[in-house]
Amino acid sequence: MSDRDILIRGGTILSVDPDLPNEFIGEVLVRGSKIVAVAPKIEVSPENVEIIDATNSIVMPGFVDTHRHTWQAPLRYIGTDWTIAHYAEAMFRRFGPSYTPDDMFVALQLGIAEALEAGFTQLFDWNHNLLSPDHADEVVRAHMESGARTILGYGQSSREWAALAARADHKSIDAPSRDIERLRKRYFTSNDQLTQLAMAARGPELSTLEVVKAEWEQARDLDLRISVHCGNGTWAKIRPVQILRDNDLLWSNVTHIHCNGVTDEEIQMIADSGGTVSLSVEEEMHMGHGHPAVERVLRAGIRPSFSIDTCTNVSGSMFALMKAALSVVRGDSNERRLREGADPISLDLSVRDVIEFATLQGARANGLDHLTGSLTPGKQADLMIIACDTVGMIPLNYAAGAVVMGAHQGNIDTVMVAGRIVKRHGKLVDLDIESLRGRVEACRDRLLEAGGASLGGWVPELTGAGAVGDGAVAAGHTHSHSH
Numbered sequence: 001m002s003d004r005d006i007l008i009r010g011g012t013i014l015s016v017d018p019d020l021p022n023e024f025i026g027e028v029l030v031r032g033s034k035i036v037a038v039a040p041k042i043e044v045s046p047e048n049v050e051i052i053d054a055t056n057s058i059v060m061p062g063f064v065d066t067h068r069h070t071w072q073a074p075l076r077y078i079g080t081d082w083t084i085a086h087y088a089e090a091m092f093r094r095f096g097p098s099y100t101p102d103d104m105f106v107a108l109q110l111g112i113a114e115a116l117e118a119g120f121t122q123l124f125d126w127n128h129n130l131l132s133p134d135h136a137d138e139v140v141r142a143h144m145e146s147g148a149r150t151i152l153g154y155g156q157s158s159r160e161w162a163a164l165a166a167r168a169d170h171k172s173i174d175a176p177s178r179d180i181e182r183l184r185k186r187y188f189t190s191n192d193q194l195t196q197l198a199m200a201a202r203g204p205e206l207s208t209l210e211v212v213k214a215e216w217e218q219a220r221d222l223d224l225r226i227s228v229h230c231g232n233g234t235w236a237k238i239r240p241v242q243i244l245r246d247n248d249l250l251w252s253n254v255t256h257i258h259c260n261g262v263t264d265e266e267i268q269m270i271a272d273s274g275g276t277v278s279l280s281v282e283e284e285m286h287m288g289h290g291h292p293a294v295e296r297v298l299r300a301g302i303r304p305s306f307s308i309d310t311c312t313n314v315s316g317s318m319f320a321l322m323k324a325a326l327s328v329v330r331g332d333s334n335e336r337r338l339r340e341g342a343d344p345i346s347l348d349l350s351v352r353d354v355i356e357f358a359t360l361q362g363a364r365a366n367g368l369d370h371l372t373g374s375l376t377p378g379k380q381a382d383l384m385i386i387a388c389d390t391v392g393m394i395p396l397n398y399a400a401g402a403v404v405m406g407a408h409q410g411n412i413d414t415v416m417v418a419g420r421i422v423k424r425h426g427k428l429v430d431l432d433i434e435s436l437r438g439r440v441e442a443c444r445d446r447l448l449e450a451g452g453a454s455l456g457g458w459v460p461e462l463t464g465a466g467a468v469g470d471g472a473v474a475a476g477h478t479h480s481h482s483h
């Protein structure tokens, strides 16, 4: 962070602060790690400030991801034609267990850098490949050296998850690792540091009730928030949210990921609990989790957060995710209206709504909305500047609309985390891309070899039942053309 104040001047400000106008041309003053003022005009003495000219740009809070399996970054886009069954087979059985501690460091370095470059100032790393304490140490190091605001979600090892690929009805009976207790004591003693710890729980869909209770108790004892997948495909049949409620485990500090297959009644239970929701809208449609729950969640009164989930199957673009959420909600509601014999005359969800989900609601789901998620005086200076000087972005008529429908990562000129500039003039300031590429490719090559995989559209054969659903059908018919 700079010794001098930073004044961001001349941009269109999308603050996402409900107490400020929706969008206006103005200034943001940053002192140390904090935002101290957001206004149309801020008086400063020029010798004390460094000026960032944001003319023809949009200034807004950084994006917040509430669930990403960052360790998969070296295998990005390998699974763009895979279902979740192929994903479980490949990632948990073939690749995950082959990662060395050094691979985890490289993977996290790549994945967090990707997020920063794409405007994410805050990332919940849902890490289910912590094969040993050495792996965990390297993951923590990558987080702490990244310059991003991160949450390490402790999610056990991929060995623990591998059984899922073999049997759809598999329920883990393994007690949660106690290494999370060591990590808490060794690295996470302060609530002021940029990297925080959380429990990434297996939950009722993937483990026995005894294990679920043990994970929840461990989280409570260590004073950690909990994040858990629920409603993935046919796993939802067991009514995972109902199980949590019936066992007094539906706590307000739990983030429920996906929710595709859970019932409306269960979504209402989440709302009543004060818990939060993370929707990976784009990825859920591609991989087979079920219809995105955006509308159902909103109807229950929950403002959801968004998550990328995995870069093996979809991009790490919040712009794409926001568009996907709008498409699915507007497509559904317009179709309902047409079926009633009338043309649509209003849209249910706005571009401002999805920007709020991508920022402030993400911060809330991560338990950090008192510090981040909006450009609010007193909050941390986690923000980005989107340049609108290309032919596709001029003239700037509606900043929120331009962000959602027009912008992409390449338009992001500047990213700042806690007052420190991490991306400037379109480039990450600390990144040596050539050195990183060499290490990433070496890691990728080893993983492919260990997993018996190849480049260029490889699809794993499903050796087990498939990760989700009616296993016998999934396994038997994948390569069969006779039925």
Ligand SMILES: [Zn+2]
Pocket: 067, 069, 126, 229, 257, 309
């Ligand atoms: Zn996930």
